[in-house]
Amino acid sequence: MMEISKTYEPKQVEEKIYNLWEKGEFFKPLVKKGKKPFVIAIPPPNITGSLHMGHALNNTIQDVMTRYYRMTQKPTLWLPGTDHAGIATQNVVEKELKKEGKTRHDLGREKFIKRVWQWKEKYGNLILDQLKKLGCSCDWSRTRFTLDTDYVKAVETAFLHYYKKGWIYQGPRIVNWCPRCSTAISDIEIKYIPSKTKLWYLKYPLKNNEGFISVATTRPETMLGDTAVAVSPKDERYKNLIGKTAILPLMNREIPIIADRLIDPEFGTGAVKVTPAHAIVDYKMAKTHKLGIINVIGEDGKMTQDAGKYAGLNILDARNKIIEDLKTQNLLEKEEDYEHSLAVCDRCGTPVEPLISKQWFVKMKKLARPAIKVVKENKIKFIPARYKKIYLEWMKNIEDWCISRQLWWGHKIPLEGENDVLDTWFSSALWPFAILGWPKKTKDLKTFYPTTLLSTAQDIIYLWVARMIFSSLELCKKIPFRDVYIHSTVLNIEGKRMSKSLGTGLDPLELIEKYGADATRLGLLYLTSREQQAIRFSEDAIRASKNFANKLWNLNRFIQISNKSQYSSFKTQKLSLADKWIMSRLNELIKDTTDKIESYQMGEASRRLYEFVWHEYADWYIEMSKLQENNLNVYVFEIILKLLHPFMPFITEYIWQLNHEKETPLIISEWPKTDKKLINLKTEEEFEKIKKEITEIRKKGGGNFKNLAEKIFKP
RNA sequence: GGGCGGUUAGCUCAGUUGGUUUAGAGCGUCACAUUGACAUUGUGAAGGUCGCAGGUUCAAAUCCUGCACCGCCCACCA
Numbered sequence: 001m002m003e004i005s006k007t008y009e010p011k012q013v014e015e016k017i018y019n020l021w022e023k024g025e026f027f028k029p030l031v032k033k034g035k036k037p038f039v040i041a042i043p044p045p046n047i048t049g050s051l052h053m054g055h056a057l058n059n060t061i062q063d064v065m066t067r068y069y070r071m072t073q074k075p076t077l078w079l080p081g082t083d084h085a086g087i088a089t090q091n092v093v094e095k096e097l098k099k100e101g102k103t104r105h106d107l108g109r110e111k112f113i114k115r116v117w118q119w120k121e122k123y124g125n126l127i128l129d130q131l132k133k134l135g136c137s138c139d140w141s142r143t144r145f146t147l148d149t150d151y152v153k154a155v156e157t158a159f160l161h162y163y164k165k166g167w168i169y170q171g172p173r174i175v176n177w178c179p180r181c182s183t184a185i186s187d188i189e190i191k192y193i194p195s196k197t198k199l200w201y202l203k204y205p206l207k208n209n210e211g212f213i214s215v216a217t218t219r220p221e222t223m224l225g226d227t228a229v230a231v232s233p234k235d236e237r238y239k240n241l242i243g244k245t246a247i248l249p250l251m252n253r254e255i256p257i258i259a260d261r262l263i264d265p266e267f268g269t270g271a272v273k274v275t276p277a278h279a280i281v282d283y284k285m286a287k288t289h290k291l292g293i294i295n296v297i298g299e300d301g302k303m304t305q306d307a308g309k310y311a312g313l314n315i316l317d318a319r320n321k322i323i324e325d326l327k328t329q330n331l332l333e334k335e336e337d338y339e340h341s342l343a344v345c346d347r348c349g350t351p352v353e354p355l356i357s358k359q360w361f362v363k364m365k366k367l368a369r370p371a372i373k374v375v376k377e378n379k380i381k382f383i384p385a386r387y388k389k390i391y392l393e394w395m396k397n398i399e400d401w402c403i404s405r406q407l408w409w410g411h412k413i414p415l416e417g418e419n420d421v422l423d424t425w426f427s428s429a430l431w432p433f434a435i436l437g438w439p440k441k442t443k444d445l446k447t448f449y450p451t452t453l454l455s456t457a458q459d460i461i462y463l464w465v466a467r468m469i470f471s472s473l474e475l476c477k478k479i480p481f482r483d484v485y486i487h488s489t490v491l492n493i494e495g496k497r498m499s500k501s502l503g504t505g506l507d508p509l510e511l512i513e514k515y516g517a518d519a520t521r522l523g524l525l526y527l528t529s530r531e532q533q534a535i536r537f538s539e540d541a542i543r544a545s546k547n548f549a550n551k552l553w554n555l556n557r558f559i560q561i562s563n564k565s566q567y568s569s570f571k572t573q574k575l576s577l578a579d580k581w582i583m584s585r586l587n588e589l590i591k592d593t594t595d596k597i598e599s600y601q602m603g604e605a606s607r608r609l610y611e612f613v614w615h616e617y618a619d620w621y622i623e624m625s626k627l628q629e630n631n632l633n634v635y636v637f638e639i640i641l642k643l644l645h646p647f648m649p650f651i652t653e654y655i656w657q658l659n660h661e662k663e664t665p666l667i668i669s670e671w672p673k674t675d676k677k678l679i680n681l682k683t684e685e686e687f688e689k690i691k692k693e694i695t696e697i698r699k700k701g702g703g704n705f706k707n708l709a710e711k712i713f714k715p
Numbered sequence: 716g717g718g719c720g721g722u723u724a725g726c727u728c729a730g731u732u733g734g735u736u737u738a739g740a741g742c743g744u745c746a747c748a749u750u751g752a753c754a755u756u757g758u759g760a761a762g763g764u765c766g767c768a769g770g771u772u773c774a775a776a777u778c779c780u781g782c783a784c785c786g787c788c789c790a791c792c793a
Contacts, residue, residue, distance in 0.1 A: 007755070192790095199793090217793065230793095262791065272793055281791035340792070386719065390788070393718080397790095458788075493727080495786065526741080527728070533720040533787065538727045540742040547755040558752030607729070607740075615740095619757085626751065698758060 004560070004658075008553035010516025013654045018132060020657075026070075026667045027139045029077040031447060038069035038076045039451040041432040041481075042138065043460070044146065046085035047124035048092045053490040053498050053537060054457055055127070056134060056508035057528070060521045061487055061602060062455050063136045067646035068597045070137070071671040077448055079435050080131070080138035082124055084147045086410040086424040087181055087347045093119050093409075109408050116409050120145075130509060135517045135649045137667070142444075144435040146427045147411070154434040155427045156414045158475055162362055168403075171359040174276075174283040175402050176343070179301030180350035183406040184359050186423060187399065188462050190352055195342035201269065201333035202326060204229060207245040207254065213238075214333050216268025218340065219278070220326070221319040224251055224307045225296035228274035230285060233259035235270050249331050250322065251308060260285050277356045295356055299406075315353075360404035360413060360420070364470075368398045371470040374479055380469065383485045383600050384531045387461060394462050401467075429467035432480045439475075454481040458489065458533070485600050489534040490524075498537065511542055518648035519546035525647065526610065528603035548610055549651050552644070555618055556655045559633050562626075576713045579632055581687040582621045583678045585612065586636055591674040593643050606647050613640055620691065628713045639672045687712075 021027065029037060040062050045055060062078060070076040093116045094104055104112040124145070131138065144151065162168045175184040200220050203212040213229055229246050231238040242259045255274075262281055263272055276286030276293040286293055296307040303310045303318045310318045326332040343352045372395050374380050375388060382388040403423045404413060410421030430438070432454070436445040450472070456465060465484055472480035492498050498506060511520045523542030527535045575583070589612050596605035617636060625631035638656075645652040645666050656666040690708055 004752095006753070215793085219793080262793095264792070267792060274793095279791080279793070281793070284791070384720095390719075394789080461788090489787075491786080495721095497786090529729070531720085532728090536727060538742080540727065543755085544741055547753095550755045551753065554753035554756085556752085560752090562751065604729080604731095611740075618753090622752085623757095695759090699760095 004557050006554070006557075008516075008550045008651060010518065010549070010650065014133070014135070014517055014650045017650050017653050017657075018135070020665070021137065021653075021667055022140070024665065026665065027078070027137045028141065029075040029139065029448075030668075031075045032073075035074055037448055037452075038066070038074045039448045040066060040078045040453050040455065041435060041451050042078065042080045043454075043456045043464070044081045044083040044144075044428070044431060045127045046088050047082045047120050047127075047145075048085055048088045049127050051127055051130040051134070051508050053506060053508055053524075055131075056511075056520065057490055057524050058455055058457065058487055059131055059134055059136050060524055061485070061600075062453075063134070063521075063649070064525070064597065064602055064646040065453060065455070066137055067649060067667065068671065070667065071642065071645065071669060073670060075447075077142075078136070078138045079142055079144070079432075079448075079451075080128060080136075080140060081144035081431075081435055082128065082146070083424065083428055084120075084145065084410065086405060086407050086421060087183070087185075088424075089116060089119070090407050090409040091181070091347060104408065112408055133509065133512055133517060135521065137649070142435070146424075146431070146434075150437070150440075151427065151430075151434050152411060154430050154438055155411045155422065157439045158426075158430055158471065159414055159422070161475060167363045167366065169361055169363065171361065172356050173359065173361065173402075174280055174354055175357050175359050177299060177353045177355045177357060178345040178348065178350055179299070179353055180348050181345060181407070182299060184357055184402055184404060185345060185347075185352070186402050186425075189346045190343050191346045192341035193344055193349075194339060196337065196339050197342075198335045199268065199338035200323065200335045202249070202273070203331045203333050204246040204249060204255075204273075205331075206241070207247060210244075213241060213246055213257065213271050214269045215271050215273040217273055218338060219275075219319075220322050221303070221310075221315055222275040222278045222296065223248065223273055223322065224303070224310060225275045225277050225294040226253075226255055226273045227276060227286065227292040227294060228255050228289065229257045230260045230263050230272045230274050231257065231270060232263040232265040233261060235263075235265040237265075238271060249329060250325060256289075256291075258285070258289050258291075260288070278354050280354055283354075283356075293356060297353055297355055299355065299357070301353060359402050362401040362403055364398045364400050367470040367474055368395050370473045371395055371466065374469065374473065380479050380481065381483050383483060387458070387484070387486050391461055391466060395466060425463055425467055428464055429471040430475070432468060433472060433476050449476070450478045451481045453483045453485060455485040455487060458486045461486070483600075488528050488532045491534050491536050493536050493538055495534075495536055506537065506539075511539075515542050515546040516549060516650070518549050518651050519543075521545075522548065522606055522610075522647050525602045525606040530599075530601045530603065532603075545610075548614065549648065551614055551618060552640075552648075552651060552655070555613075555622065555637060556658070558622065559637055560659075562633075574630075576628065577683065577687060577690075578621060578624050578628065578712045580678075580680060580683045582617065582632060582636055584680045584683050585616055586639060587674050587676070587678045590639065590643065590672050591679075594671070594674070597646065602647075609640075609644055609647065613644070624712060627709060641666060642669060642672050 066076055066078040097103060107115060176190055178185055197218050199216050199218055201214050201216050202220065202223065203214050205212055215229060226248050241257050244257050245254050246257055248255050262285060274282045274285055274291065276282045276291055277295045278297055294306050295304050298304045301315060303313045305311050310321060323332060344350060345352055372392060375391055382391060403426050404420040405423055407421050410424060411427055412418065413420050413422060432451050433449055436442060436449050438445055454465065468480045472478060490498055508520060519542050523545035526541050526545060592608055593605050622633065625633050641652045641656055653666045690712060693708060
């Protein structure tokens with residue numbers, strides 16, 4: 001090592017160092033007897049995905065934890081992989097086909113699936129390569145995919161297990177239907193967007209010419225399937241109408257007027273049309289009041305034969321026609337502008353159509369009970385703790401889970417003659433144990449299950465976290481993980497969600513390119529704090545971290561080229577006040593960093609490290625070492641490299657390698673231990689006083705440091 | 716409609732169980748500095764009635780109540 005460049009160049013270092021780690025197989029766990037392993041199953045990114053800021057943060061967090069525990073010499077395993085992502089992937093490939101002027105039906109099921117696999121081979125590992133650029137130390141030899149042969153076995157086993165227990169049943173039942181994806185979707189795959197529409201007030205004549213009852217609706221086209229009118233039992237206005245009969249206009253069908261507590265007397269006229277086939281609440285009322293159920297909208301989004309003369313029309317045309325017809329019959333009382341939340345498909349944004357369909361469901365009651373218990377009793381801990389309440393609330397009110405999807409890409413439902421596939425999340429729910437070999441009793445499963453930590457985003461708690469918990473408890477009789485860490489959402493500087501489609505996204509790979517992986521990682525963490533629900537991304541933090549990397553680089557340069565002698569061994573009796581001070585501060589730092597990492601306060605840890613390295617070690621100790629006979633520069637610096645390694649793995653390893661070429665690489669070196677005897681608050685106080693005196697002298701424009709130097713440097 | 720988080724220097728954020736006479740950091744701004752690494756630097760400075768209104772306390776950015784604004788999640792607003 002002759003010449004070292006004046007600035008740190010991440011690009012020349014990162015790939016080289018990553019290859020060195022992979023070659024050395026340091027990402028594989030070293031299993032030692034009697035040592036409890038630390039294990040993370042990665043939230044498998046969709047094969048359609050590319051790294052976004054949320055991934056960058058979440059995987060940095062996981063890598064910090066992994067690298068830290070690896071250095072504490074625990075057997076440490078971070079399991080990677082990808083998710084086949086049913087709807088998402090199918091949509092992407094369908095879009096590709098569309099460019100060729102084809103639909104999936106032109107290809108047929110078999111050829112289409114083949115095509116998706118081709119797509120997967122080509123692009124499916126892109127995101128894993130991006131994780132490598134970030135520095136993630138996953139055990140790539142254990143990479144899994146949710147449609148691997150073994151994984152398919154696991155899914156089948158799980159399905160049959162539930163089936164044999166009688167917990168799986170088939171509809172018909174009302175489901176959320178996406179007409180564009182032409183599949184059922186679950187409640188949590190819906191999102192709501194604000195939408196401007198009209199509220200139409202329709203007049204339904206009462207039998208025997210006794211007048212009218214008015215109902216308000218945003219969906220007049222569904223009236224064709226009405227089988228009742230409902231009012232609140234508390235509503236005085238309608239008391240005498242309950243039990244009477246109304247005539248459904250346009251269809252001339254007699255329908256009862258019922259009372260149900262689900263009706264809010266404040267809304268509209270207080271009377272509501274009941275369409276059990278096309279509204280979830282109405283379906284519930286139909287069950288309690290034993291009402292008829294009439295399908296007037298089909299799975300293709302068009303009016304069915306039961307819609308009479310409107311059959312075959314699409315929804316909007318039918319709506320307009322019906323409004324027109326009601327107007328001519330003088331049955332439209334009024335219409336007003338109305339804003340409400342429109343339910344749309346989370347994947348494609350198409351308005352969701354609730355309809356009756358034959359689907360597969362998992363009964364949730366019995367699965368939920370133990371999943372509530374383990375969280376209530378803190379067998380599984382949520383961090384931040386507030387998510388515990390959110391989880392429990394959802395689990396307590398859980399509905400049966402619609403697990404069939406009318407897609408081609410996914411796990412086929414094991415049953416004769418079934419064409420449907422399973423909800424992607426049914427397979428993701430098995431992730432932490434399926435990737436370790438379940439249902440086979442593998443060595444890995446025995447050694448590494450249950451896992452230690454699940455780190456993920458808050459929007460996935462129900463969709464995924466909850467389902468892993470009940471699946472594992474039922475199928476493995478074990479919790480899937482001990483801690484659930486919910487990281488902050490990364491917003492842009494305006495406080496808006498980062499999103500590619502909104503143009504508010506920022507590509508972490510560009511940041512890595514521009515500032516280096518270490519700076520990207522440290523900068524992101526620097527912005528976070530454990531309890532924070534959201535953080536605003538600011539490129540300044542990444543830029544500052546890049547400068548910090550450079551500072552570290554130059555600290556090394558200085559230490560290497562300075563010809564000061566180093567203390568060969570560390571002996572307390574010979575130390576100067578400055579030495580005692582830095583040792584005291586250093587040992588406090590070791591303790592703080594350790595505590596903060598273990599309690600998921602990585603933002604705090606990174607800020608603390610930054611502060612110490614730059615403003616205590618560099619600005620004071622290194623500066624003073626220039627005046628002192630012997631010093632502890634190297635000793636302190638090597639501990640700093642270790643403490644920083646989980647946060648900035650590339651630069652720390654590189655510097656370490658420059659100085660320790662043939663020794664143990666930093667990645668598997670031993671995490672430093674605190675020596676409490678060296679923490680001395682009196683020394684620190686004394687030193688702080690001198691720092692203040694020096695600052696005062698500087699303010700006055702310099703002066704004589706001789707007396708102070710005596711105090712500081714004399715051993 | 717319910718639940719939750721936030722509101723501290725121009726910007727992004729710290730501030731541990733309420734208490735070291737001047738509330739911290741990074742970025743930005745200003746002044747000065749090239750004397751053993753780093754100008755991606757060093758030294759120093761300016762900049763805050765801690766969202767608003769009450770309350771508890773000897774003492775509140777920190778606890779309580781109400782309100783406002785921003786954001787997130789949930790929900791059967793027809």
